[in-house]
Amino acid sequence: MKSFIKYPKYSDFPIENLPYGVFSIESDTVPKIGVAIGDLILNLNEISHLFQGPQLKKKQYVFKESSLNAFMGLGQPAWKEARETIQKLLSENEPLLRDNAQLREKAFVPQSKATMHLPAKIGDYTDFYSSIHHATNVGVMFRDKNNALMPNWKYLPVGYHGRASSVVISGTPIYRPHGQTLAIEGAPPVFGPCKLMDFELEMAFFVGTPNNLGEPISISNAHKHIFGFVIMNDWSARDIQKWEYVPLGPFTAKNLGTTISPWVVTTLALEPFICENFPQDPEPFPYLKHSDKFNFDINLQVDITPKDSNVSTTVCRSNFKYLYWTVKQQLVHHTITGCNVNPGDLMGSGTISGDASDSFGSLLELSWKGTKPISLNDGTQRKFLQDGDTVTMRAFCEGDDYNIGFGVCAGQLLPAKKLAF
Numbered sequence: 001m002k003s004f005i006k007y008p009k010y011s012d013f014p015i016e017n018l019p020y021g022v023f024s025i026e027s028d029t030v031p032k033i034g035v036a037i038g039d040l041i042l043n044l045n046e047i048s049h050l051f052q053g054p055q056l057k058k059k060q061y062v063f064k065e066s067s068l069n070a071f072m073g074l075g076q077p078a079w080k081e082a083r084e085t086i087q088k089l090l091s092e093n094e095p096l097l098r099d100n101a102q103l104r105e106k107a108f109v110p111q112s113k114a115t116m117h118l119p120a121k122i123g124d125y126t127d128f129y130s131s132i133h134h135a136t137n138v139g140v141m142f143r144d145k146n147n148a149l150m151p152n153w154k155y156l157p158v159g160y161h162g163r164a165s166s167v168v169i170s171g172t173p174i175y176r177p178h179g180q181t182l183a184i185e186g187a188p189p190v191f192g193p194c195k196l197m198d199f200e201l202e203m204a205f206f207v208g209t210p211n212n213l214g215e216p217i218s219i220s221n222a223h224k225h226i227f228g229f230v231i232m233n234d235w236s237a238r239d240i241q242k243w244e245y246v247p248l249g250p251f252t253a254k255n256l257g258t259t260i261s262p263w264v265v266t267t268l269a270l271e272p273f274i275c276e277n278f279p280q281d282p283e284p285f286p287y288l289k290h291s292d293k294f295n296f297d298i299n300l301q302v303d304i305t306p307k308d309s310n311v312s313t314t315v316c317r318s319n320f321k322y323l324y325w326t327v328k329q330q331l332v333h334h335t336i337t338g339c340n341v342n343p344g345d346l347m348g349s350g351t352i353s354g355d356a357s358d359s360f361g362s363l364l365e366l367s368w369k370g371t372k373p374i375s376l377n378d379g380t381q382r383k384f385l386q387d388g389d390t391v392t393m394r395a396f397c398e399g400d401d402y403n404i405g406f407g408v409c410a411g412q413l414l415p416a417k418k419l420a421f
Ligand SMILES: O=C(O)/C=C/C(=O)CC(=O)CC(=O)O
Pocket: 127, 128, 129, 130, 131, 134, 138, 139, 142, 200, 202, 234, 245, 250, 254, 349, 350, 351
């Protein structure tokens, strides 16, 4: 497959990818839906009239919106048709766009000139806890090393309902939060800025098609509801978390900002990178069981760049495929009670840690609760994040002739704001 748009061989955004995002430019601040190709954006608002297939001919308005929710809600046949249409329009043998200089002028925007926005209005956000290595590590550090995994963990995908309001787009600064912590075990808690700020390397999927309240999504239909994926940093205040989480789970330690990457890579684009599911023992309940492969080989990487430094250090290399529970199982379990999900809902995977100690997806694990500081290339060390640190996450699938990239999910940690009270 070749496009008339030129890009390097291993660009994040070849014609095989075509991720969706929402962007604006200086001369038109109304956000528009676009597709990344090389280092350009194809503005779908300008070419919505070219979607003439049976699914989209009467639904072209979805490409005129300022968020992807309506398009996400159309379902798989429409997503497929849109992908085929865009792929054809961009292919080297298709003259329609290639040879129409006027339309091309309107339809393409350099990514360097665009401001990216959240791809969807996120009504609800849930975060799972599906990496067995991460859950085991946290269990050892926070609780009991002999019973690190809770008895429920291998029976259901554990998760918590998160906070949609504080999900932000890559590039948004994050302030070190204030909160209560237990500085000295056994003494009363203290109040002040978080001392143990951390990142969590995650991916998240956007829900496409909704279900009705009272009608659980079945495992055989689950794939039809999963639109696509982004990289996610679930910034975590570990000292606040440790004191507050009993018995209801994460609360303010994780509502200070959750960063996502701007380009939604569709499940359709990820199909060539499907790999074996993680082995599950005990066998899941029938409502969660599926034999088809629905795991993805996606390389993940986390870099830390200290304040005012141009020296970055890769502190973690992991892979999406280390997740124990598949995203289909997460979605099915989420709705088994009849809970309804909506287009644009965001479902975090949980921190993705591998087995090896350099594949752990958080500083809590990488520095083993601060007992093993990690060395950065600028000569400094980290147990947890310092003010001014920028955390950059990357994700990409490696094909023979092309990569499917996710772009970056980045954010800088700023010092705690002075409280006015
Ligand atoms: O086990 C705990 O007490 C802590 C769990 C988490 O940190 C929750 C979370 O965000 C899950 C995850 O990212 O895997």
